[in-house]
Amino acid sequence: MQPLDHKSHFINRELSWLAFNERVASEAINTANPLFERLKFMAICASNLDEFFMVRVAGLKDQLKLGMDRRDDKTQMSAGQQLLEISKRVHTDVERLYGTWSRTLLPALRREGIHFLTSKQLNSQQQAYLESYYHEHIFPVLTPLAIDASHPFPMLANRTLNVAVLLQPLESHSEVDPPLFAVVQVPSVLPRYIEISGAHHKRAFVLLETVIQLFIHALFPGHAVVEQACFRITRNADINVDEEGAEDLLEEIEKELKKRNRGAAVRLEVEQSMSPELVETLRDWLELEHEDVYSILGPLDLTFLMRFAAEPEYAHLRFPPISPQIPRDFIGESNLFDTIAKKDILLFHPYESFDPVVHFVNLAANDPQVLAIKQTLYRVSGNSPIVLALARAAENGKQVTVLVELKARFDEENNIVWAKKLEEAGCHVIYGLVGLKTHSKITLVVRREGDNIVRYVHLSTGNYNDNTAKLYTDIGMFTARADFGEDASLFFNHLTGFADPPAWNQFATAPLGLKQKFLDLIDREIEHCNAGRPGRIIAKMNALTDKDLILALYRASNAGVEIDLLVRGICCLRPGLANVSENIRVSSIVGRFLEHSRIYYFYNGGNEELFLASADWMTRNMVSRVEILFPVLQENLKERLQHVLNLQLADNVNRWLLLPSGRYQKVAQGTGDTPCASQMRFYAEARGAADKTARAVAESMIPRTPPRL
Incomplete structure (x- = not known):
């Protein structure tokens, strides 16, 4: 039998995060969500990927540059192996994401009378309007950047959208001379999309980069545009501050923030129409590997969809608004x-x-x-x-x-x-x-x-x-x-x-004491099981990565403790493995609201204990953050938290199950099952409780007729 601490018993942290983002992307496909909400999920997915590359991928690349190539302490994957697996997975994810955009969301928008037009779809009247708009509003803001021996490749800021342009002088140069190269940055100070008149009362929009490309020749008089295509660079945006040596932490962080847009490139996104030669030129300048280049069939940087989804007049394409209730x-x-x-x-x-x-x-x-x-x-x-x-x-x-x-x-x-x-x-x-x-x-x-x-x-x-x-x-x-x-x-x-660190009355805190507190609570459930009493753990958190806590859960599973984990995002624990984690089930809820609360329940032989915390079960929360875990002692509040956990475990609308393979599967409703979307149930309960309490208060204030003497 393999020891519990074996690399096959864990899921790599980075790949688990990508699995989470895939669950977010699936909400863009889910037709049960209103159309504009699906656009938001697309934007969130794209924004998540940006941050993933700026921090996680950047960190792995830094390891390689420093010759460290450390292995993941759980799966034993080296930094290089992780980067290769990430690239394979993200290339597939990006292809699927843009397939959703072009084959599902664009047709759905058209059915609602909303059109995103390409340059080839514009009629003469629309082109004339955009030419006027370009010269009045866009041209004055643009700055073409020539690149040659005296103009090195510019330091293009992180996550900015740019147009690469190849040019040929109209006169005085031989046709065999290599083309000239220039970059035009798409100004972030201008709206990303422009509304133009559409036919039959339909709304039509054109992306800013489409308009720039349509009239880009105006920036280069005396030259013919040989090729043009958009690209976008993602850079290392992590901040490293020597806190021990910093006399003024605020000042040091302000300095580091100025460097964020100038970090080393970690990803290059290019329009699929870009020629291989131009892609190679950019890749070489940015010192990236082939697997760091993402060729995209669609608009780069889908985060603009978050703003577009806030366009007025489309209430029917959004979730009905909810009004938070008075507690x-x-x-x-x-x-x-x-x-x-x-x-x-x-x-x-x-x-x-x-x-x-x-x-x-x-x-x-x-x-x-x-x-x-x-x-x-x-x-x-x-x-x-x-x-x-x-x-x-x-x-x-x-x-x-x-x-x-x-x-x-x-x-x-x-x-x-x-x-x-x-x-x-x-x-x-x-x-x-x-x-x-x-x-x-x-x-x-x-x-x-x-x-x-x-x-x-x-x-x-x-x-x-x-x-x-x-x-x-x-x-x-x-x-x-x-x-x-x-x-x-x-x-x-x-x-x-x-x-x-003081001796606490009720709190447990990190970095000293919190991890041991959780280990003790898990061990106590093991002791109950060993004594013939039932053991039960329900833990709700954002992420689970800490190896010691995972191994403790494996020991608890083998002792017979029934364990349900509600982990929204990263989960390095692999459930359902014989003789390892067969008593552990892992669920993830991805819905309208971002699940962020941390609730920890321990049966404790019938003397149930519930805790709330600022901390997830991640190593960083245990050793490099100041965190608080506190008990909920009032009985009615303990019952309420148990209800929250139980209802989420009964969710058959927004809940996913983690399989032993590391993949997630959406919980399916059985024939005749009543749909249970826990988030909407909680809102209905909050409204009902508020209405009931308000009525009771109002009735108590009604003057009563005094009794007759």
Whole structure:
């Protein structure tokens, strides 16, 4: 029998991520989704691939350049092997993605009277309009870049769209001379698509690069255009900062951000019409391998579809809007602090409103009894009401401490702006611990009530971002429990001072203690099974990569523990293997909302325990991030979380099952089965609970006829 720690028992992290993106792409094919929502899934899939190349592929390429070629600790694949497998898989995925665009989505758009026209489909009237539009709006912005001995290949910014042009002088050059080469960047400051008049009241659109190519000769008088085709470069965009040697972390990250658009090329996308000779020229200049080139039949960079899907007048082509409900425990309550003092309160976003969280910080900012506010910020919205409230709190004389994580990938610039504004307002801003990302989501409000000091705490699985709270499923909890308040104070003191990690009352934190806590909880289920009692684990997270936790789950499976994992994205565990993981099932839900909450359930011999966390079961969460795991102790809230887990495991609309092969299979509805889309069920339940509670509150306020004497 093979040992549990064998390479065949794991799935490579990068290939598992690609499997996740394939599930996203499948939603663009799914005709149960409205047409414009399918366009959004296309855009998300394309954006995901961009980030994958900028970070994951770039990291593997860096290993090869440094001669490291490290092997994946689970599957033992080298960096070179992973890059080859990634290239094979992504070439197939991209071909399938553009097949969906051309064979499925474009015809569906045409049926709705929406046409994306190529240059060959334009009539004379449309061409005349576009020529005028080009000279008035586009031509003044364009800058042709000649490339020759005195003009080396330019540093084209990451993810910009460009047109490669081959030119032949009309005079004074021999026909045997090689053509001249130039690049024209498609301006990102202009709209990506242009509406033109269509026939029979239909709407017609032309992409910006199509118009530029149609009249590109105007940029090169005295030359004939021999060939032109679009291309796009993806570059290494990861940030590497020597935090130990950095005197000012904010300043160092600002410097690194300026380099992001100039990183080494990791992918070249070209129009399929581009000649092999021109492709080779670009590939050679960019120092890329053949497998790094992606020839595309369709428009490069489909992320523009996200904006197009927001076009007005097409409500019937989108999901019906949902209105986040007032959380049931807040209906009829007039004082938020009094409500939290009475009981713990759970918030389930986006089905329940994020407004109480914003109100919590706003109320604390204005309340004269509040002495201090402390909060961690990882990703916040562009015009964050929470940040504005924190600034106002400092201006009102409160002690405000904010940990702004500057290293939140691709949100660094946004977070730098907010950090500076908070400092200007008088907040004490810290940037986390050296070598660690602070990924915890916690707010502490310290309030004087009579002769007592009361601490109010909000903890969450998701960010303090009012925008993503409408799109991501996350769970937050308010509490005024004294032991939670003490842990919250200890947590912030540990972040801001030099104190050793404290002995927690209820929290478990990373990087010290959290991983061992999970291992102990898994081992406890094994002990129950070994003693003849049932063992049960349900864990919901975004990703599962940590080898030690996977091996612990394998041991638990072999001991008879029944394990269900709800893992939205990457999963390196291979379920259903005899004598390894036959008692483990892995599900993934991909639907209208991004599954983001982390819930951990352990049967514990009937004394069930439930936890919420900011952390996934990834090695980075355990060893290189500051995370919080906290228990849910109130019985009605524990029951509610169990219901969330059970309903998701019953989902037969948006749930996928991970097969032992590493592939995913959509859960099929049986004959006569009632469709169960868990996300929409949760919204219906939130509406029903809010309506029921509101009616009860309204009835309690109706004056009763006094009894006759």
